[in-house]
Amino acid sequence: KAGVTQTPRYLIKTRGQQVTLSCSPISGHRSVSWYQQTPGQGLQFLFEYFSETQRNKGNFPGRFSGRQFSNSRSEMNVSTLELGDSALYLCASSVDSLNQPQHFGDGTRLSIL
Amino acid sequence: GDSVTQMEGPVTLSEEAFLTINCTYTATGYPSLFWYVQYPGEGLQLLLKATKADDKGSNKGFEATYRKETTSFHLEKGSVQVSDSAVYFCALISGGYQKVTFGIGTKLQVIP
Numbered sequence: 001k002a003g004v005t006q007t008p009r010y011l012i013k014t015r016g017q018q019v020t021l022s023c024s025p026i027s028g029h030r031s032v033s034w035y036q037q038t039p040g041q042g043l044q045f046l047f048e049y050f051s052e053t054q055r056n057k058g059n060f061p062g063r064f065s066g067r068q069f070s071n072s073r074s075e076m077n078v079s080t081l082e083l084g085d086s087a088l089y090l091c092a093s094s095v096d097s098l099n100q101p102q103h104f105g106d107g108t109r110l111s112i113l
Numbered sequence: 114g115d116s117v118t119q120m121e122g123p124v125t126l127s128e129e130a131f132l133t134i135n136c137t138y139t140a141t142g143y144p145s146l147f148w149y150v151q152y153p154g155e156g157l158q159l160l161l162k163a164t165k166a167d168d169k170g171s172n173k174g175f176e177a178t179y180r181k182e183t184t185s186f187h188l189e190k191g192s193v194q195v196s197d198s199a200v201y202f203c204a205l206i207s208g209g210y211q212k213v214t215f216g217i218g219t220k221l222q223v224i225p
Contacts, residue, residue: 004156033213043202043215056211090157098213099145099164099206104156
C-alpha cells in the first residue's frame with residue numbers, strides 16, 4: 001500500500017512569490033491535514049480537508065490556503081511568500097478523522113530567499 | 114488555547130537505560146493524546162495513543178498513561194536501544210477533533 005506522497009520534495013522561492021504544494025493521501029483515506037514544521041515553532045497545524053471541504057483550521061493567516069479534489073488529493077497554496085514561511089510542510093492522511101492515526105508524508109522543504 | 118509542553122533535549126542515554134520523556138498539556142474538554150516518532154530521514158509515524166483518562170497506550174516497548182489529574186502523558190521505555198534514536202512528539206486533539214496541537218519534539222540519542 002503506497003504511503004502519503006508529497007511533491008515536490010524541495011522548493012526555492014523568493015519573497016512575494018506564491019507556491020503550490022501537492023499531497024496524495026493513502027488510498028481510501030479521506031481526511032488530509034497540513035502542518036508547518038520549523039525549528040523555533042515546532043509542528044503547527046494548518047488545516048484539515050475532508051470531502052473537498054476545509055473542516056478545521058489552525059491559526060495561520062489567509063495567505064495559507066488549500067483545497068481537496070474528489071479523489072482526496074490535496075494542494076496547499078501560500079501567496080505573497082515571506083522569509084518566515086521557510087519550513088518543512090508536512091501532509092498527513094487518515095481514514096476520516098483527525099482523531100485517528102495520522103500517516104505522514106516526507107514533506108516539502110520550502111526555502112524563501 | 115491548547116498547548117503541549119515537552120523538553121526539547123537532546124536527551125542522551127546509554128543503551129539499555131530507562132527512558133522517560135515528560136509531556137504535559139492544557140486543553141479544553143477531554144482531549145485524545147498521542148506520541149509520534151520521527152526516525153532520521155523518515156516521516157512522522159504514530160507510536161501510541163490514549164483517548165480517555167487512565168488509558169495506557171503501548172507499542173514497541175514504549176508506553177504512556179493518560180493522567181487527567183496531572184494533565185500528563187509521559188513516555189517511558191524500560192530499556193532503550195540504539196535504534197530508538199529519533200525525535201519524539203507529544204500531541205493532543207481536542208475541541209471535538211477540530212485541532213491538533215504538537216509539542217516541540219524531544220530528540221533522543223542512544224549511544225552503545
